[in-house]
Amino acid sequence: MTSASPVLVRMHPADNVAIVGNEGGLPAGTLLPEPATGLALRERVPQAHKVALVDIPEGCAVTRYGVTIGHALRDLPAGSWVHERVLRMPPARGLEGLPMGPEATANPPQVEPLEGYTFQGYRNPDGSVGTRNLLAITTTVQCVAGVLEVAVERIRRELLPRYPNVDGVVALEHAYGCGVAIDAPEAVIPIRTVRHLARNPNFGGEVMVVSLGCEKLQPERLLPPGSLPLRVLNADNGTAGDPARPGAGTPAPYSHVCLQDAQHVGFASMISAILATADQHLQRLNARERETVPASELVVGVQCGGSDAFSGVTANPAVGVCADLLVRAGATVMFSETTEVRDAVETLTARCASAEVAQKMVAEMAWYDAYLQRGQVDRSANTTPGNKAGGLSNIVEKAMGSVIKSGSMPISAVLSPGERATTRGLIYAATPASDFICGTLQLASGMNVHVFTTGRGTPYGLAECPVVKVATRTELAQRWHDLMDLNAGAVADGQCSVEDMGWQLFHLLLEVASGRRTWAEQHGLHNQLVLFNPAPVT
């Protein structure tokens, strides 16, 4: 925002605070515009921070987005700076007596179909559609990571040039697999995450596993019969065989290299086995071509990271508009980040498509409440120093700006962490808000395009799926001109409506899904996969 005249942004007519829009903030004595015309600022207020529009006596509610984000710890005269040190956070709403599904809503929104939008994608044998054509190599344990990295580097150098239709090779490395209480009830989360990651639509249905041999997460446990569509592999790559020739080996839906196999004498043998196995997968992947598919094949995961007070004003509302368009086009949209939607639980359960979906949402929230309590914290542990410097006083304010990403459509399903999406429409995929854990879990749920909003700025990227980064402020978009894919700050500058920005994002997603490379892809930026393991380690 470069406007010289003072700008205030109020989100809801009932709000008794508004945020300063001007880059660099506003000095004491500034005469404020609408909605506090003529009021003078009592002190300097930084950009994106809140100003009291009226006198707020000690103990009274401070309201933003039409909800109470805190209570004043002292008298806050009109024109004062309202920051986290003068606010007491309200307790989380209990999970009893919530409105459960459409019966609770007077006028559930009508979903008007949006037809005629397509992209160029890769159709997979299981019916899903990829936006990239990647060879992914699944690992059962961290022990193999060093060997696999050497092998992957050689695959890139020596094999990929022969397969121009393949976009890349990624090692699905993680810290799980051994040294963990693998029979603990909550171990189901990391295990199914690794299992479902292998089936991400961007990997073309090709599953290749590298294991060590002695680890707890044995390949049969990771990928039990029925967990993958059966596919006939060549018999010379370890465990796979041809079911048409009895005795030629056991049919397996994946290929497998085990480093402790007696056949491997030394390091070079392991590397050549991985390269030979990868070569078979690359041949099949290389034979694939993009084809025109409907926009309904998009599976878009949305999240935010490095948020500021503009997140809920520009980028996240535009993502919400885009989410509505995607759902109307028949696509799948996943929103997540439990601690950042917990304070909006009442509106979310009311939006659920059925009472059963609402019950699963309540169960996920209750599980997370208990998980945090076990660690002797609560949802307030979410906010960061950067959030607060960016004007977000607490998790309630952050959550109200975050949940807007979900748009306004009915919630068709709720997924536990790492579950695969099996329905279309708007889905609540329960995950922590940690950028890497959320991204990893959304990949496991089947995401083929990722939307990531940021106000403070993060170079976040994933090797497994394109990440479209949306800046909340023009200043960030200009400073990080070759990292941000879309500038939603144009909304705050008055150059674009939230609706238009939502449409821009919708069109950009179709282009990226068709192969247009994001900034992170052009620079080769990506973060590591990080599993969510709430179970004990040993």
Ligand code: CA
């Ligand atoms: Ca996040």
